[in-house]
Amino acid sequence: MSKLRIAAFTAFILGSSAIQAQDTNAALKAIDGEQYEKAKTILKSIIQSKPSDGRASFLLGKVYLKQDVEDSAKVVFDKGITAKDDGNLNYIGLGEIDLNNNNTSGAQANFTNALKDVRKKDTEEYVYIAKAYMDADKPDFKNALTTLEKAKVANAQDAQVQLALGDAYFGNKNQNEAYVSYRSAAQIDPTLIRAKMQLGVLLKFARAFAEADKAFKGIVATNPDYGPVYRELAETYYLWGNNEPKKYNEYVKQAVTYYEKYMSLTDYSLASRMRHADFLILAKDYKALEVEADQMKKIDNVNPRILRYLGYSAYENGNTDVAIKSLQDFIANPKSKVIARDHMYLGLSKLKKAAGTAGQPVDTALFDQGVADIKKAVEMDNTLTADLSELGKTFFDQKLFREAAAIYEIAVSNPESKNYTQDLFYYGYALYYANNRKDAKPDMDQLVKAEAAFAKVAENSPTTQDAHLFRARANSLMEKNAEMAKSYEDYIRVASEKGPEELAKEATKKKLVEAYNNAGAFYAATNDKVKAKDYFNKSIAISPTDEFATQSLKKL
Known part of the structure; x- marks a missing residue:
């Protein structure tokens, strides 16, 4: 607009x-x-x-x-x-x-x-x-x-x-x-x-990029010194590149070239440089953004908006201290028109600094501050939740499950997000692993959230069999045995419905043995010997040397 x-x-x-x-x-x-x-x-x-x-x-x-x-x-x-x-x-x-x-x-x-x-x-x-x-x-x-x-x-x-x-x-x-x-x-x-x-412009927004390109170049042919049309060409190629991933680098490079042409025909004032900086953020050219921010700082060291560009570029270029300082100063300035992404970048910067280097303990206090900043960003603009999936996965892959869960909890606050169901699964996943530790007592409130997340995943995506598996595991940690058995049986049902190809997978076989053994143990404990024997026999059919199933059958 x-x-x-x-x-x-x-x-x-x-x-x-x-x-x-x-x-x-x-x-x-x-x-x-x-x-x-x-x-x-x-x-x-x-x-x-x-x-x-x-x-x-x-x-x-x-x-x-x-x-x-x-x-x-x-x-x-x-x-x-x-x-x-x-x-x-x-x-x-x-x-x-x-x-x-x-x-x-x-x-x-x-x-x-x-x-x-x-x-x-x-x-x-x-x-x-x-x-x-x-x-x-x-x-x-x-x-x-x-x-x-x-x-x-x-x-x-x-x-x-x-x-x-x-x-x-x-x-x-x-x-x-x-x-x-x-x-x-x-x-x-x-x-x-x-x-x-x-x-x-109408053609551009209708994603008719080739037609928009032709229209703008028609104007260039008759009015080559009309600067604004080059800005439109820059935005067209940027959007075009996003629409055709294989040509993204080529089109974004062309977009930046057109924007530089626009700048040369307009002026290099602070306001123009700020428009240029906004475009560089879209194009994700953070090296160029940092250079532009430094130039703006030389022109006007008072304008708070420059701090936004310094903060964004510093974060993307790995300088978290500068990013945190710049964005904190920008947000604190009463003249700043703060947007949701400002809080998002501040939060991301704090998370990156809190995580430190691999193998080092997380700065919990700073991490929690970063989470609070990201929550504030999402409260202002809930579409930003789409940016959190990859971030949560980064922490999850590092086995920082508490931290991953905190990020995914924000991500799943927006049910309209395109990643909602996947984020829900990882939210439950992270909560489960954060509480499945031998050296710490599980947090029941977190396990309740994990179980609810897996239940919602199963509802949204009925063929996601592992949602039932982890729902069963969460119920097991909470000692809700009837609910555990039901979820294991749901896993067995969904996996079986997928047919022989799925059942032949080694990973599925291992999980089926877990499901049969746990369901069998539940029915043995409730004196339903027929069901218990049936499940243990099915477990042995997959893994004849399984000691738990074998011993359980002997006891029955």
Whole structure:
């Protein structure tokens, strides 16, 4: 959505340049090309020479908002509302700031002020208000569409109205209406590059990557210096690579090349470098991210967001101390807009440091802190549970079962995760092994959780026979003998239903002997000699020298 915000805002201001004062044209062109530092320089010059130009103030404030410099934007808007010409536009900027701060009543009051002197055929204010709804930290596409309907009534043939409608429909996940609106905008004004580019964006999001690539390259052929289209090409190739794993490295390399081209045509300001850093995170190019973060630090050592990039890259490049320090400082800064992944990376960094080197004891206190950070991340965004499967397996393979269970417990908090059933199995698995030790008394609460996890796995995947086996083992540790016998019998049933090929496997044979012997022992203890003998005989049929089955039959 952040990219959509850039596209939506810059398209409108460029398209409406015909009615702007002549001296803002260069600024509008720079903004549309996402050359924000250049645009700021031009707009500041205009405001200095012509303080009555309220539109220049509004545009400058919007650029500041694009760069997440809200304090500066508010100063400009507050001053801009007093401007003689188009000062009312600045109320819209203040309204957007209100939306970012969850002050909807304040935003509405500001929007009302902006519309006081609007004439019947005016569309500009309505379109900008719709943009404010879409550009807010929590986009509101429904209110944007409601506002744009008023602009559409005023002038449906305004290309900017149609373009804004396309953005609003796109954000509201109505791809068909978005296509109609973008196409209309391009037909009304054939020079509107943004409208043509957004048609390519629709193809990209529809995973029609070859068609999107063709559309964007068509724009490059006629407008080779239009920077934003290279950003779209970069994102297209990144997504394309994820969709075709065999070509992932090739396409991601091409994506990075296109993004570098975008940077060369826009600017190397801190804001642009941050957009570049965000893309490098997507492309998982953490070496390049670390270099970019160091460059940003030289430009502005105060901006807290740089700490995010330093933290992410330091973790991925193996420097956990820098990662922990950077992310803790970032999260603690009141100016930071903290996202779920920030807590996730902080937690991962602590886990990595806590685990230390192979053979060394885990720093339990630091590990538990890391788990708490990851829980916080998942509470903010439960889709992050998909990232935990591999992490849990790493600890499991090191036989750090307590630690693996703690991670899998978070993973299975999201039943919608694509790894849910597999994670459930490993959660139960880890809990079982953590409590099946000769040197420690089992934790009954944890075994109850393990048994419940295996029961859910069996429910979700009835042919997973080992879920029944480990459910039986967990019940055995809890001395729930009837439940144990039932689960062993379920294992026998599921394995047998798979036929001779499964029963011929050595691993299955060994587990069947375990199941027959334990079920037989249960029925012997409850005086059901017929069932007991049957199970012991089946055990001996597989393993004639099995001492337990042989001795049990003699006793019977």
